[in-house]
Amino acid sequence: MFLSRVTNALDAKGRISVPADFRAVVGDGSFDGIVVWPSFDGAYLEGGGISLLRDYQALLENMDPYDNGRIAFERAIFAESRRLSFDAGGRVSLPKELAEYANLNGQVTFIGLGRRFEIWNPEGYDVLAGEARKVARENRHRLRLAGRINSTNAGDVS
Amino acid sequence: MFLSRVTNALDAKGRISVPADFRAVVGDGSFDGIVVWPSFDGAYLEGGGISLLRDYQALLENMDPYDNGRIAFERAIFAESRRLSFDAGGRVSLPKELAEYANLNGQVTFIGLGRRFEIWNPEGYDVLAGEARKVARENRHRLRLAGRINSTNAGDVS
């Protein structure tokens, strides 16, 4: 599970240290690295472990083969994504076109969002984080974990 | 289940002993520690076991992917939360930015709230505790356990 927000350096060679917590999540045996693609919702990158792509694949394969949405997702995610493997120090080298797409230079911020993560220009994300906090506060009544009053272990999270 | 109010020391290295009662609750096999994030409702921290985050994830994944509330929750909780693992003595080290957010220094108070807990500056919480007692008294008629009157294990606090 990807959690937390971490800002790391993008060096002159185009390398970024992937946060150690993130590295611990993506291990899947077959491929030691991350998969990253440009978001179709804004100037930032989306990414995850190879298993995330497999989940998307399973999801799309349940859609009609000639569904316009399915084809578009395949083109926007699979075709645009890059497989970035870790070097010995846990870094990946980010292709230039992805860095340009997301306006990355000097510093980049990894945003953990559970099953996936995003990569942002730090300043770009700061304004968004403030808005998200405000909207979350306005919607906080919706964050309700369903209760089971009569259960013998209601609330037990073990 | 997180219960009781406990005040522990925050040492010079940023470490806090998590109350032993709390530690006994969070064990989940995969991760031995707690997850903590800044509340979007005030100057204190919220936390729980990794399973609490999984419950939130399940809740959010049932919402529309581009629901504004969902995205805001993901950014306000997942992206802001930190995974804090226990050392041999049952302590975690609290990142500086979280300590600053909640005005923590010297002493911190853990507030058990059932499925989750909060971390407060002790003085900050004292005023709130008094108010909570008053509001609880005003709402006391609402504290009604519905359902099985003949439950064989009524009052079980496991």
Added chain:
DNA sequence: TTGTATCCCATGAATTCCCATGCTATCCCC
């Protein structure tokens, strides 16, 4: 050759691990 990508090694800082200590609550035996 020149630029680009990959691998390897070095380094400082931050974090984590490990061991030691005092206190408190609990247990057990007399």
Added chain:
DNA sequence: GGGGATAGCATGGGAATTCATGGGATACAA
């Protein structure tokens, strides 16, 4: 019931490890 032993817990400090990051060397392609 009293008193001592014992175990669990909170806390302090030093050592060892991990982590992020920089730079050089090597392989490959244009």
